[in-house]
Amino acid sequence: MNIxxxxxxxxxxxxxxxxxxxxxxxxxxxxxxxxxxxEGDLLGHSTHGLAQLSSYLGSLEKxxxxxxxxxxxxxxxxxxxxxxxLWLPGPWLTKLACDEASRRxxxxxxxxxxxxxxxxxxxxxxxxxxxxxxxxxxxxxSSDPAVRAVAxxxxxxxxxxxxxxxxxxxxxxxxxxxxxxxSIATVGMARRLxxxxxxxxxxxxxxxxxxxxxxxxxxxxxxxxxxxxxxGLESGHKGFALALMVEALTSGLGGHGxxxxxxxxxxxxxxxxxxxxxxxGREAFIRETSFTVGECVAGPSRQDANPxxxxxxxxxxxxxxxxxxxxxxxxGIVDALTPWADRLGVPMPATLST
Numbered sequence: 001m002n003i004x005x006x007x008x009x010x011x012x013x014x015x016x017x018x019x020x021x022x023x024x025x026x027x028x029x030x031x032x033x034x035x036x037x038x039e040g041d042l043l044g045h046s047t048h049g050l051a052q053l054s055s056y057l058g059s060l061e062k063x064x065x066x067x068x069x070x071x072x073x074x075x076x077x078x079x080x081x082x083x084x085x086l087w088l089p090g091p092w093l094t095k096l097a098c099d100e101a102s103r104r105x106x107x108x109x110x111x112x113x114x115x116x117x118x119x120x121x122x123x124x125x126x127x128x129x130x131x132x133x134x135x136x137x138x139x140x141x142s143s144d145p146a147v148r149a150v151a152x153x154x155x156x157x158x159x160x161x162x163x164x165x166x167x168x169x170x171x172x173x174x175x176x177x178x179x180x181x182x183s184i185a186t187v188g189m190a191r192r193l194x195x196x197x198x199x200x201x202x203x204x205x206x207x208x209x210x211x212x213x214x215x216x217x218x219x220x221x222x223x224x225x226x227x228x229x230x231x232g233l234e235s236g237h238k239g240f241a242l243a244l245m246v247e248a249l250t251s252g253l254g255g256h257g258x259x260x261x262x263x264x265x266x267x268x269x270x271x272x273x274x275x276x277x278x279x280x281g282r283e284a285f286i287r288e289t290s291f292t293v294g295e296c297v298a299g300p301s302r303q304d305a306n307p308x309x310x311x312x313x314x315x316x317x318x319x320x321x322x323x324x325x326x327x328x329x330x331x332g333i334v335d336a337l338t339p340w341a342d343r344l345g346v347p348m349p350a351t352l353s354t
Contacts, residue, residue, distance in 0.1 A: 006326025011349040013038050016053055022344035023060040026068040029092045036091035040123030042322050043315035046330035047188030048123035054336040064264050065089060065119045079108040082254060083115045090121030090267050098127050098138065101273040105136055109278025115269040116254030125179035128168030131273055132175035135282050138168040141270040143250045145257040149219065150183045151226040153240035156210035158226035162186050163246035172290040177312025182243035183227035190216040190227065195332060204228045326352040
């Protein structure tokens with residue numbers, strides 16, 4: 001019988017913070033990383049929430065993630081700045097970048113922060129709500145110049161990463177929270193399937209010959225397979241084009257990327273915040289976005305049991321339910337973190353009674 005335990009999200013944050021603190025991570029950094037990871041799980045992005053913590057702890061142990069310190073400023077202009085993250089924890093750097101981009105947007109209408117050499121930044125959607133709650137738009141993009149997991153359209157050799165884009169858009173109700181990769185699925189999802197011995201639900205990978213497959217093990221074959229681009233074999237030029245845009249706005253603007261042949265798992269990051277008051281006005285913006293949402297959800301759906309919903313709406317419902325009733329973690333997360341808890345002397349979080 002597969003028992004699904006529920007956890008208090010606050011207890012999970014305390015647990016994650018405790019594990020990071022036990023590896024000498026600065027208290028403020030540890031708290032931010034814990035918050036971002038749990039937020040990812042609350043929104044349903046279970047491959048990019050606490051599922052990443054075991055790998056983060058391993059990186060701290062190997063010295064490929066720094067436990068303390070701060071970033072270097074590479075360049076600084078009124079509405080834009082570039083940081084060298086120096087392999088500090090990506091969630092902390094990205095949260096700082098969102099705060100800084102928001103501050104500049106309130107003054108200049110737009111603020112952009114680009115980060116090179118950040119460590120992995122977890123779930124991109126986890127950063128959006130505070131900015132949309134302030135009535136502003138947030139755009140986040142990320143790539144990993146050390147990883148090759150996505151072949152270019154028409155090719156068979158992996159060159160790129162899934163290169164996700166997240167966008168937070170305020171409305172007069174729930175915000176629109178977009179978080180999509182330029183490949184059909186992520187490396188994290190493929191690795192979860194490999195660990196469980198499962199196949200993909202449909203052919204969203206390509207083997208080393210460029211043929212569609214549902215076998216995630218092709219990522220470890222020789223020649224190496226890859227994740228299929230958004231659009232599939234027929235229209236993957238669309239995902240490829242967007243992936244190239246992400247590469248340019250992250251590693252390109254940051255001045256560090258694949259051409260440097262880095263070996264450290266991490267991220268190049270682009271964060272931009274826009275204040276509608278600097279454009280057509282916030283009231284007009286909210287009126288337009290809210291009208292569009294209303295038009296989309298009011299129309300007929302192909303299936304009565306599956307009505308039209310906006311990006312992020314299911315995640316926000318999951319979050320509210322989990323806050324009220326407890327969070328169910330995806331399979332394998334607790335098993336991966338239990339050995340770390342034992343080694344580091346950090347108590348596992350208690351499960352909630354059913």
